[in-house]
Amino acid sequence: MAGVGLSATDAPRVAVWRDVRILRGALQVGFVVGVVALGVWLVSNLTTNLDRLGIRSDFEFLGAPAGFRILGSDFEASGTIREALIVGITNSIRVAVIGMILALLLGIVVGVARLSQNWLIARVASGFVELLRNVPPLVLVIVFYQVTLEVLPRIQDAAVSNGFLFSNRGVWIPWVTLGEGSRTYLAVLLAGLAAAIVVARARRARFERTGEPARAGLLATATFLVVAGVGWLVLDPPITPSLPVLDGRLVEGGASLYPEYLSLLLAMVLYTASFIAEIVRGSIQAVPKGQTEAADALGLSPGQRLRQVTLPQALRIAAPATGNEFLNLTKNVSLGVAVGYAELLRVAQTATGNGQPAPQSLSLVLLGYLTLSIIISLVVNVANRRLQLVER
Amino acid sequence: MAAAIDAPAAVPPVRPRDPVVWLRRNLFSSWPSAVATLVLAPAVAITLFRFVRFLVVDARWEIVRVNLALYLIGPFPRDQVGRLWIALAVLAVALGAGAGAIAATARETAEAAGRPLNAGWGERIRRAGPPVLLVVGILAFASGVEPVLLTVGALGLGAAAAAVTQRLSPRGRRAVPALTVLGIGASLAIISRFGGVPATDWGGLLITMFYTIGALLLAFPIGILFALGRRSTLPVVRWGCTAYVEFFRGSPLITLLFVGWLILPFFLPPDFPTPGLVTRALIIFVFFTSAYVAEIVRGGLQAVGRGQREAAQALGLTPWKQTRLVILPQALRAVIPGLVGQAISLFKDTTLVLIIGQSDLLAVSRSVTKQDQFLGQGYIVESLTFVAIVYWVISYWMSRESQRLEARLGVGTR
Numbered sequence: 001m002a003g004v005g006l007s008a009t010d011a012p013r014v015a016v017w018r019d020v021r022i023l024r025g026a027l028q029v030g031f032v033v034g035v036v037a038l039g040v041w042l043v044s045n046l047t048t049n050l051d052r053l054g055i056r057s058d059f060e061f062l063g064a065p066a067g068f069r070i071l072g073s074d075f076e077a078s079g080t081i082r083e084a085l086i087v088g089i090t091n092s093i094r095v096a097v098i099g100m101i102l103a104l105l106l107g108i109v110v111g112v113a114r115l116s117q118n119w120l121i122a123r124v125a126s127g128f129v130e131l132l133r134n135v136p137p138l139v140l141v142i143v144f145y146q147v148t149l150e151v152l153p154r155i156q157d158a159a160v161s162n163g164f165l166f167s168n169r170g171v172w173i174p175w176v177t178l179g180e181g182s183r184t185y186l187a188v189l190l191a192g193l194a195a196a197i198v199v200a201r202a203r204r205a206r207f208e209r210t211g212e213p214a215r216a217g218l219l220a221t222a223t224f225l226v227v228a229g230v231g232w233l234v235l236d237p238p239i240t241p242s243l244p245v246l247d248g249r250l251v252e253g254g255a256s257l258y259p260e261y262l263s264l265l266l267a268m269v270l271y272t273a274s275f276i277a278e279i280v281r282g283s284i285q286a287v288p289k290g291q292t293e294a295a296d297a298l299g300l301s302p303g304q305r306l307r308q309v310t311l312p313q314a315l316r317i318a319a320p321a322t323g324n325e326f327l328n329l330t331k332n333v334s335l336g337v338a339v340g341y342a343e344l345l346r347v348a349q350t351a352t353g354n355g356q357p358a359p360q361s362l363s364l365v366l367l368g369y370l371t372l373s374i375i376i377s378l379v380v381n382v383a384n385r386r387l388q389l390v391e392r
Numbered sequence: 393m394a395a396a397i398d399a400p401a402a403v404p405p406v407r408p409r410d411p412v413v414w415l416r417r418n419l420f421s422s423w424p425s426a427v428a429t430l431v432l433a434p435a436v437a438i439t440l441f442r443f444v445r446f447l448v449v450d451a452r453w454e455i456v457r458v459n460l461a462l463y464l465i466g467p468f469p470r471d472q473v474g475r476l477w478i479a480l481a482v483l484a485v486a487l488g489a490g491a492g493a494i495a496a497t498a499r500e501t502a503e504a505a506g507r508p509l510n511a512g513w514g515e516r517i518r519r520a521g522p523p524v525l526l527v528v529g530i531l532a533f534a535s536g537v538e539p540v541l542l543t544v545g546a547l548g549l550g551a552a553a554a555a556v557t558q559r560l561s562p563r564g565r566r567a568v569p570a571l572t573v574l575g576i577g578a579s580l581a582i583i584s585r586f587g588g589v590p591a592t593d594w595g596g597l598l599i600t601m602f603y604t605i606g607a608l609l610l611a612f613p614i615g616i617l618f619a620l621g622r623r624s625t626l627p628v629v630r631w632g633c634t635a636y637v638e639f640f641r642g643s644p645l646i647t648l649l650f651v652g653w654l655i656l657p658f659f660l661p662p663d664f665p666t667p668g669l670v671t672r673a674l675i676i677f678v679f680f681t682s683a684y685v686a687e688i689v690r691g692g693l694q695a696v697g698r699g700q701r702e703a704a705q706a707l708g709l710t711p712w713k714q715t716r717l718v719i720l721p722q723a724l725r726a727v728i729p730g731l732v733g734q735a736i737s738l739f740k741d742t743t744l745v746l747i748i749g750q751s752d753l754l755a756v757s758r759s760v761t762k763q764d765q766f767l768g769q770g771y772i773v774e775s776l777t778f779v780a781i782v783y784w785v786i787s788y789w790m791s792r793e794s795q796r797l798e799a800r801l802g803v804g805t806r
Binding site: 369370 | 650746784
């Protein structure tokens with residue numbers, strides 16, 4: 001048993017090809033050399049091919065005029081490719097953010113409904129989940145798109161109800177027109193919000209000092225409403241509602257949701273909500289039974305038990321998995337390309353079709369979506385860390 | 393403790409079977425619940441009625457009847473269809489054998505854990521229901537008895553193979569995974585080699601299945617390598633593997649498919665023959681799926697206790713043998729449900745090849761409505777419904793089986 005490396009002086013006796021430190025170093029150097037060689041080979045192939053085909057390999061095309069228009073935005077054909085791509089990523093973000101909010105709300109409602117005491121509600125909720133999550137999201141996007149195109153009436157005979165207008169050119173919803181004082185009014189609203197926070201803090205401090213009921217939420221809301229109301233009266237209605245009105249083949253007022261946008265958003269929301277619902281259900285079931293029993297023992301009503309005991313704990317469990325679904329949703333926004341929604345990939349595809357170099361355009365798309373993914377996972381991680389219980 | 397286990401089981405309370413009691417408990421337990429029931433019940437009834445009436449009465453299924461072959465195999469040359477039937481039989485045997493081996497392992501695991509499973513006939517019928525209904529539903533659109541007989545024959549062979557491997561000893565079952573892979577490869581070769589049909593002429597459900605099975609088989613070993621790499625003690629290897637996994641998980645698959653379609657050929661030497669469109673898409677699916685497989689397997693590796701590695705070291709196994717004989721088998725068993733989940737998601741993701749211009753099942757459902765006799769009459773509704781149901785049944789069935797498997801393998805419980 002002599003010679004086993006027990007002391008430092010024995011170390012040199014180990015043969016070089018069996019020395020763990022040297023082996024580890026050699027393996028890592030070999031790995032790096034392999035990866036770098038592969039990368040160099042790929043890049044040299046790329047440049048050779050691009051040169052051979054006469055395709056530019058720089059990013060100067062970004063400053064060139066785009067030569068195409070983008071549906072649903074002010075972008076004109078004279079704008080540059082760079083501006084077009086920015087419109088594209090803005091459109092991606094718009095669907096992603098609105099989709100996340102709606103999918104989260106719907107997912108929580110359906111997830112809670114799946115555990116309802118009422119058999120029918122529970123069955124309808126689980127039917128919703130099973131129906132949607134087993135269909136490819138692209139099928140959903142296309143189904144909703146075709147339904148808008150084929151089932152909704154033509155624009156001339158659009159159906160109007162309660163300020164909504166339905167046609168196969170899109171759906172118009174009631175919206176607002178911003179008047180002259182709208183910027184000032186925004187400042188007034190922010191001031192009201194600040195005042196409300198001050199009031200709430202003061203009330204809570206008072207509660208901790210004296211033990212009198214705080215009613216912080218009530219008083220803070222009242223403060224905000226008073227400031228908002230006074231500002232409204234003084235500023236000569238800064239915001240007026242605007243309803244869509246049909247005029248021949250044109251629609252005045254309201255806000256339009258194009259079929260492409262509508263079908264993509266709807267598919268994203270429903271598909272993601274079905275996954276979030278499952279996560280929420282699992283998380284609620286994962287809350288220890290003692291918690292519900294304790295809530296019952298305190299005499300909380302079923303609604304209070306859900307809102308104040310079960311859900312807050314369940315959402316803490318659900319946070320990481322929900323963050324994953326948000327990432328999936330963001331990446332799935334690129335499915336909009338199938339119905340012609342002008343998200344980032346679609347814009348790049350159009351540019352490529354107009355003769356712009358594909359390698360650079362697609363790299364920018366990948367970069368854009370990777371950046372969005374990273375931002376979302378950072379936000380989710382921060383939120384997650386703040387939600388987790390701090391133990392000892 | 394022992395006394396508690398040996399004590400006779402308490403008699404479960406008899407469930408009230410009285411329908412009035414059931415109604416009061418489940419539908420009218422409180423005022424809000426009663427109101428919800430009364431509002432929802434008619435809405436659900438009307439929706440279900442309309443849907444069933446559409447399926448049975450209103451739908452003009454002739455678009456599916458006329459084009460069934462297009463939905464299933466796309467532009468595949470019709471004089472070569474015989475190859476497909478042989479390949480289907482081989483595939484059924486291969487997959488049946490694999491399923492039989494997994495079922496036997498699951499049964500033994502459950503028995504070892506003291507929870508023997510005795511599946512009643514009711515459960516068996518419920519399990520077999522979705523795929524049988526799907527096959528019957530598709531065959532209902534077929535013309536003639538020939539396809540029916542051939543399908544039943546192929547599926548019968550698959551069932552027989554499953555029955556045989558279920559009865560094999562654990563030692564005998566060891567060869568089954570290799571045979572399954574071999575069988576899948578053989579069925580591919582039967583279709584495409586020996587004067588067969590190149591993949592560019594495949595379409596419909598056939599190409600959907602090809603991408604799903606092919607990408608899974610290839611991504612599995614690659615994914616395991618990256619999972620091991622991510623847990624390596626060599627920092628450089630770990631970073632490299634992490635970068636690979638995170639890049640492919642952070643990118644939208646459809647963008648990657650565009651990369652494969654438009655710029656993958658640029659990365660190959662100029663004199664290298666450009667791989668076909670199907671190969672390029674398959675490569676992208678493999679890259680993408682292997683990143684997800686790596687994450688799933690990494691979860692399984694983390695779940696294997698430290699003691700296992702230490703025990704293997706104490707036995708004097710080499711590092712490679714420690715991993716292959718002790719760590720991996722335990723890790724992989726724990727992640728089978730996760731891998732099935734990944735298979736479902738890959739199956740759904742194959743629809744994306746529509747966007748790069750290939751005629752998969754979903755693409756066919758759109759293109760057939762442009763035929764002269766169906767143009768502009770809203771047949772897209774029937775066509776999309778048919779295709780959506782096919783996708784739905786297959787992935788619903790797989791997810792049900794995966795949940796069952798999870799319970800059987802006792803993942804998370806010991």
